[in-house]
Amino acid sequence: MNNDPLQNIFDRLDVTKNMSDADLETIMPTERLLERLNNELNRKPVGWFRRKILRRTVVITATTVLVLAGSAAAISLLRGPVRDVTRLSCFAKISLTSGADVITYTSNPLSACQSFMHWPLVPSGSSPNGSLCVLSNGSLAAFPPSRKDQVCADLGLAVFDGHIANLKVAAFEESTQNYFTAHPCMSPSVAREEVQRLLTKYDLTGWHVTVTGKQSTNACATLSIQVSLRLVDIVEFVIG
């Protein structure tokens, strides 16, 4: 036994002391970890899905423009709310390819990133405290101070508009979009059932689900979520 009493104390507090690698594998199988990492790294951002919807639906109807049409992309490049308050990405430089650390935050996100990243200050810069943008996954990103006026726009990101989206609605939107991404051609009726199931799951009441299209037998479904109207419009489209 080690003579250092602190070593003895810490040894006794070490819950892994008697755990073998096999025990650890039971707790966290490497295969599961790799699969999780793979899923996270290959997860397509929301923006990609919206662009995909846009391409498919622009030929069908002009009534479902809010999310699907180009205006959505335009809006997203200007200002947007944050839908994921659990993560704040602090970027080392004004570049999406620069290193970023994801942290949690309780107060001013820029101050949190400043203390975490130790950004160099730009005394005469137009954004001396840094810039807050919204990533395509709906989370907040902070970039270091710069003399540039439009850091977010230059990066193709929305400027944080100071609002945090209704989290239940955001979760519903994300789940819906994930589901539709995973099922690129499901029938409108199935889509409607799924949307209604998700509305129930996220405890969203007072929402309407409509189906727009000609009820073609070989139609696929995409959707438009109009949060302000509490409306989910399922839109038919036919490939080819």
Added chain:
Amino acid sequence: MALVKDEETRTEYARLVNEHSKTLLRYSLRRLDDHASCEDVVAETFLIVWRRWDDLPTPDKELFWLYGIALRVLSNHRRSRDRRDRLYARISFQRDPLEGEDIDVDTEPILRAIGELRRSEQELLEFVYWERLTYLEIAIILGISENAVGIRLNRAKKNLKARLGVPLDVNPNLTIHRGEAES
């Protein structure tokens, strides 16, 4: 973020995960209260590794680099947890008991004394006594000099002894009973 990487990088990344994930899991289990959180810390650490792939050091230093990332991930996790339960965090040692784990009442002063140390002092002690790292290795993780590690560690020990009010060079009569950890 540059998520698209070549096959060689992906293979090397998988090697890194296979080689060090268990070590990082041990690191997390020693400090957190549930297995799910520990797995989250390990996963988040490796996700950051992927984003910072260009900063990957030489193999002889990669574990310490991983520890450094895990340290910050864990710190963020704690901040999040502490917001949920500030009162408990204030009186507890940073690693809460595992489910089913029973710590003898006699150890409470020691746990409290360790918990009252500055977080940076706790981390130093943990790296030394749990991970069994050398001053040089800890210096790499924390980005400070080896000498600074020694000074801070001595200060941490001194503070701990002062809080305990008993000399630690006398073997304390500790009994700690642990139940079965969840599997």
